[in-house]
Amino acid sequence: MAGKEIPGQAVAYPGQESDFWYSLRRSVPALDAAIGHLVRLSGGFQAETEPAAQDYLAEITSQISVDGTRQGLSAFADSYLEQLLTCGTAVGELSAAVQDGRIVPLLSNVPLRAVALRRTMSGAEICAVGKDGAMLPLKHPEHVFLSVLSPIPGSLCGTSLLAGLDGPAGAFVQILDTVKRNWERLGSVRYHVSTHADTAGGAPAAARAGQLAERWRECMRTEGAPPQDFITTGNVEIKVIGAECRLPDCAVPIRTLLEQMVAKTGLPPFLLGLQWGTADRLGTAQLDLLTTGIESYRRILTPVLVRICRCLLQLAGFCSDVSILWEDVSLKDTVETAKAALLRAQTQALLQ
Secondary structure, X not given: OOXXXXXXXXXXXXXXXXXXXXXXXXXXXXXXXXXHHHHHHHOOEEEEOOHHHHHHHHHHHHHXXXXXXXXXXXXXXXXXXXXXXXXXXXXXXXXXXXXXXXXXEEEEEOOHHHEEEEEEOOEEEEEEEOOOOOEEEOOOHHXXXXXXXXXXXXXXXXXXXXXXXXXXXXXXXXXXXXXXXXXXXXXXXXXXXXXXXXXXXXXXXXXXHHHHHHHHHHHHOOOOOOOOOOOOOOOEEEEEOOOOOOOOOOHHHHHHHHHHHHHHHOOOHHHHOOOOOOOOXXXXXXXXXXXXXXXXXXXXXXXXXXXXXXXXXXXXXXXXXXXXXXXXXXXXXXXXXXXXXXXXXXXXXXXX
8 A cells, every 4th residue: 555645746645654554563463573573684784985984984884873762874774674664665864963063963764744755857856744734845855865665656655565464454453352352251251140930929020130130249249258149039040141152263264364464574474473383494485585575675775875874974075985785684593593492382382
């Protein structure tokens, strides 16, 4: 689902659906874990330039402030990629502040609600969104970075990695809510008490039913009261409401929905804590697919990181080319850790 565009105008507001995608991640922990794993697996890079500027570049990329709460270009890359995977569009900004008479560069991830995209002859122009919704030009558009993930032809916004999962995720949340309600009902039992006593010559049926209900409530009070006996005359039948209904088996539909989410994210099930077999392992084909997916995300990040490094070098008076060297994608430690956890779980299952 791409960001909405105004009919007849080449304008898009990528922030219109960002809240929805983040709420989807909060509702389904497996999706949140999947994006977190993809971000961590995609990280690990080093910026290189000419020898004269290499020391400065290494120092500034490790110390630059990100959103005022973190440090390092790698921290910015992680949050930038997380926004890209979640919303399909990511926007970052490089600014500068004067501190103790020197220029201090700052990096920040821009909330998508604060920007709008407008098509121009040279591509897409990033504009700020004012309080009244009007689009305002940026003072330094060259210091603002935009990336989109798998955009639909003709669209300015990208496509979220979670696109198409709103239906399965909604069904998943509904099933979990139903299970919660059923167990709440089991924890708070409701009773049906009926009597077939002959009331001829005695108290009216309504009055007898009221006395019976009041006595039953007294017996069922457990807070600070000793157990009480329920004594009555006549034929009294006590049933638990809903006891005849069996709880529906939710394992099959939940697994079906989770399979759709796993297929969409491209991660093997056991990396998300889903043990569907006794021999879950990462095969060569799965590893190749996951590696190519991570490399595609890196290809999107590389131009942004190069632009940031060049701007940082220009602030220090260097005019050097920059290259980004990524670490090899290796899941060996992750796979071995997952296999060890699986073996421990199988051992505990055998001992029980």
